[in-house]
Amino acid sequence: MGTNQVLRSVNTELKIMEVCGTHSEVVSKYALRQFYTGRVKLVSGPGCPVCVIASEDIDLIIEYARCGFTIVTFGDLIRIPGTVSSLAVELARGKSIKVVYSPLDALAMAKDNPSNQVIFVAVGFETTAPLVALTIMKAKKEGIKNFSVLSLHRTMPQILRTLFQTGVNLDGLILPGHVCTITGSKPFEFLARDFGITAVISGFAPEDIMESIEIIRENLHRPSIYIQYKRAVSTSGNMVAQEAIKKVFKPCDALWRAFGLIKDSGLAIKEAWSFFDARKRWPIKPIHHKQALNKKCSCEDIMKGILTPLECPLFRTFCRPESPIGPCMVSSEGSCAIYYKYGG
Amino acid sequence: MDIVLSAHGGGGKLTEELIQEVFLNEFDSDILNEMEDSAVLDIDFNKLAFTTDSYTVKPLFFPGGDIGRLAVCGTINDLLTRGAVPLFLSASFIIEEGFRLYDLKRIASSMARTCREAGVKIVAGDTKVVARGDADGIFINTSGAGYVPFGVNISVKNAKPGDKVIISGTIGDHGMAVLSSREDFTFDPPLESDCAPLVDIVNTLRSFGESVRVLRDPTRAGVAEVLYNISRASGVGIEIYEEKLPVKPQVASACNMLGLDFLQLANEGKLVAVVESSAAAKILEAIKKCKNGREAAIIGTVNDSGQITARTALGTSRILSRPVGELVPRIC
Amino acid sequence: MCLAVPMKVKNIRWPNAEVLAEGLRREVNIQLVPRVNIGDYVLVHAGFAIQVIDGKWAKENLELWEQIKS
Numbered sequence: 001m002g003t004n005q006v007l008r009s010v011n012t013e014l015k016i017m018e019v020c021g022t023h024s025e026v027v028s029k030y031a032l033r034q035f036y037t038g039r040v041k042l043v044s045g046p047g048c049p050v051c052v053i054a055s056e057d058i059d060l061i062i063e064y065a066r067c068g069f070t071i072v073t074f075g076d077l078i079r080i081p082g083t084v085s086s087l088a089v090e091l092a093r094g095k096s097i098k099v100v101y102s103p104l105d106a107l108a109m110a111k112d113n114p115s116n117q118v119i120f121v122a123v124g125f126e127t128t129a130p131l132v133a134l135t136i137m138k139a140k141k142e143g144i145k146n147f148s149v150l151s152l153h154r155t156m157p158q159i160l161r162t163l164f165q166t167g168v169n170l171d172g173l174i175l176p177g178h179v180c181t182i183t184g185s186k187p188f189e190f191l192a193r194d195f196g197i198t199a200v201i202s203g204f205a206p207e208d209i210m211e212s213i214e215i216i217r218e219n220l221h222r223p224s225i226y227i228q229y230k231r232a233v234s235t236s237g238n239m240v241a242q243e244a245i246k247k248v249f250k251p252c253d254a255l256w257r258a259f260g261l262i263k264d265s266g267l268a269i270k271e272a273w274s275f276f277d278a279r280k281r282w283p284i285k286p287i288h289h290k291q292a293l294n295k296k297c298s299c300e301d302i303m304k305g306i307l308t309p310l311e312c313p314l315f316r317t318f319c320r321p322e323s324p325i326g327p328c329m330v331s332s333e334g335s336c337a338i339y340y341k342y343g344g
Numbered sequence: 345m346d347i348v349l350s351a352h353g354g355g356g357k358l359t360e361e362l363i364q365e366v367f368l369n370e371f372d373s374d375i376l377n378e379m380e381d382s383a384v385l386d387i388d389f390n391k392l393a394f395t396t397d398s399y400t401v402k403p404l405f406f407p408g409g410d411i412g413r414l415a416v417c418g419t420i421n422d423l424l425t426r427g428a429v430p431l432f433l434s435a436s437f438i439i440e441e442g443f444r445l446y447d448l449k450r451i452a453s454s455m456a457r458t459c460r461e462a463g464v465k466i467v468a469g470d471t472k473v474v475a476r477g478d479a480d481g482i483f484i485n486t487s488g489a490g491y492v493p494f495g496v497n498i499s500v501k502n503a504k505p506g507d508k509v510i511i512s513g514t515i516g517d518h519g520m521a522v523l524s525s526r527e528d529f530t531f532d533p534p535l536e537s538d539c540a541p542l543v544d545i546v547n548t549l550r551s552f553g554e555s556v557r558v559l560r561d562p563t564r565a566g567v568a569e570v571l572y573n574i575s576r577a578s579g580v581g582i583e584i585y586e587e588k589l590p591v592k593p594q595v596a597s598a599c600n601m602l603g604l605d606f607l608q609l610a611n612e613g614k615l616v617a618v619v620e621s622s623a624a625a626k627i628l629e630a631i632k633k634c635k636n637g638r639e640a641a642i643i644g645t646v647n648d649s650g651q652i653t654a655r656t657a658l659g660t661s662r663i664l665s666r667p668v669g670e671l672v673p674r675i676c
Numbered sequence: 677m678c679l680a681v682p683m684k685v686k687n688i689r690w691p692n693a694e695v696l697a698e699g700l701r702r703e704v705n706i707q708l709v710p711r712v713n714i715g716d717y718v719l720v721h722a723g724f725a726i727q728v729i730d731g732k733w734a735k736e737n738l739e740l741w742e743q744i745k746s
Contacts, residue, residue: 022678029656104705531699
């Protein structure tokens with residue numbers, strides 16, 4: 001249990017973690033750290049749902065592409081490396097891989113091309129899962145036979161619990177605003193209750209994050225979950241969206257790059273919808289090549305907020321966006337990719 | 345016959361008919377009409393500026409332009425950024441069998457109109473026809489030649505610390521216009537590509553002599569790439585002011601929605617000018633009087649840091665890094 | 677990790693609505709916010725409205741931004 005923060009005086013440098021890739025981007029884009037030098041150390045956590053997708057999962061998607069399926073996904077996933085290739089490389093090799101903005105676009109593609117078997121690769125946290133649930137429901141209602149979903153959804157509370165169980169040392173947490181729009185603040189109350197953490201659900205404008213940092217500073221000794229993003233987040237969240245998730249998905253154990261298998265941290269498609277579950281409908285087993293992990297890669301420590309990208313020996317030297325080594329550089333929302341793009 | 349056939353690429357009678365009906369008819373160029381193997385051009389020059397570019401844009405027709413207009417503007421603007429007076433273009437077409445003649449004429453007509461607007465002539469050309477599926481409709485290559493007036497020495501290597509950076513108008517219009525015609529959203533009022541020849545602006549700039557150090561047109565990879573090119577070639581750093589960047593609200597809004605950076609979006613009718621600091625205000629006023637320069641702004645200052653940085657609305661400073669690869673819409 | 681932008685609801689044709697922000701017009705699915713009204717602002721993520729924005733707090737936020745900038 002991390003209760004040592006109760007003993008710290010407000011004059012020492014506070015360590016606050018934000019766990020949403022979009023928050024990380026705003027912090028760096030507006031160079032907010034420059035306001036807090038010496039007072040607050042802002043670190044990023046494991047909040048990029050794409051960076052945490054394991055190589056084995058990318059290998060599975062590539063295998064589907066090689067088998068002739070049309071793979072449709074969000075742009076975020078295209079450059080993530082598997083053990084030997086990536087979707088971008090397979091696209092160049094002529095595989096049918098498409099980028100969409102919305103899962104409904106993937107369904108429309110299936111409708112417009114009845115001779116293609118479309119697999120939509122669903123990534124994202126609780127913000128995106130309800131949209132995919134509704135898309136699956138629509139596919140069933142309209143009797144679309146050539147559409148299925150590979151769910152790689154991850155959920156936030158369990159990764160945060162794992163983080164604190166490994167003894168990470170933080171004074172406060174900035175929680176993902178749009179995930180909480182869906183879930184509400186309730187699922188995160190364990191952070192204050194079990195770990196004595198002061199956490200704030202923050203909006204995405206720079207002033208939102210700055211206000212959230214002040215709320216943490218003022219309430220260090222009153223651990224609780226505070227909502228700064230009042231215009232979009234409530235305690236109970238969006239019940240309609242939560243119902244949609246519950247209807248189509250169930251919690252499952254999931255693999256997180258750099259963290260390993262975490263219990264109940266993913267979303268699997270329920271039996272009743274297995275016709276639209278690519279894993280059930282099209283079971284294949286790709287060959288995974290053994291990946292030699294670069295021992296100098298600091299992604300695990302970076303995602304736990306122990307190190308910043310600047311402290312990794314590979315950062316900017318061998319590890320760059322065009323030649324990423326670890327997960328934090330592979331996605332444009334990873335901490336290292338953000339530091340590389342904005343300087344810190 | 346309403347479509348292009350592979351026989352039209354055979355080099356014989358049908359080829360001549362196609363060239364006559366579409367290209368000679370539209371381009372109305374006396375030199376081209378001679379149908380010689382080469383154009384012999386009688387011009388007086390000190391230095392010749394010469395450039396080439398190929399155009400593969402999709403879709404072929406987009407709000408505010410088409411591949412033809414793009415093919416003329418892109419090459420003319422590349423000549424203009426060296427301070428040259430553009431004179432002549434060549435135009436080569438690689439056309440897919442089955443391409444509609446109606447569309448081909450539209451493209452040729454658009455090229456002719458743009459040439460008249462810019463005061464240039466198409467003097468050489470070529471046409472090839474390939475199998476269906478081999479050319480994404482049509483590919484166009486244009487090469488351009490112009491003369492550099494005596495005393496004009498505009499180069500990407502000329503930027504010096506203290507110089508000011510000016511952009512001639514709103515950023516990212518072309519990239520977003522093309523993207524929106526591919527994706528499922530619309531703009532109200534409609535967003536058009538900024539595709540335009542920048543002859544007026546460069547004519548104005550030449551009168552400022554050596555105060556104009558660098559000119560670049562930010563096409564693919566956007567303003568961010570141009571700043572990087574200038575920084576590297578001149579061995580300087582550049583600081584831009586985010587609040588001063590002219591951008592249409594629709595473009596900014598769409599970028600927010602799709603997770604894109606407008607500094608990395610394509611432009612086809614804009615200039616980035618690096619100018620001597622003491623002349624910057626006068627140069628800006630002069631550009632603003634030009635038809636395509638009304639929204640020009642001073643957006644930054646050159647320094648000796650060797651880095652490209654941006655001063656945010658909050659007064660903090662961050663790095664502006666070089667674009668890598670293609671922009672794709674994101675959800676994260 | 678979740679890009680969502682506020683947009684104003686102009687028309688409703690269930691299960692979709694036409695939304696607008698700074699001249700950008702899009703059709704989004706509103707099944708997750710069934711009680712939305714014309715004139716409301718919604719958060720749009722990947723083609724869906726995921727929440728209705730509370731106008732009172734939105735105004736306070738605008739004021740905060742102006743305060744911080746000055």
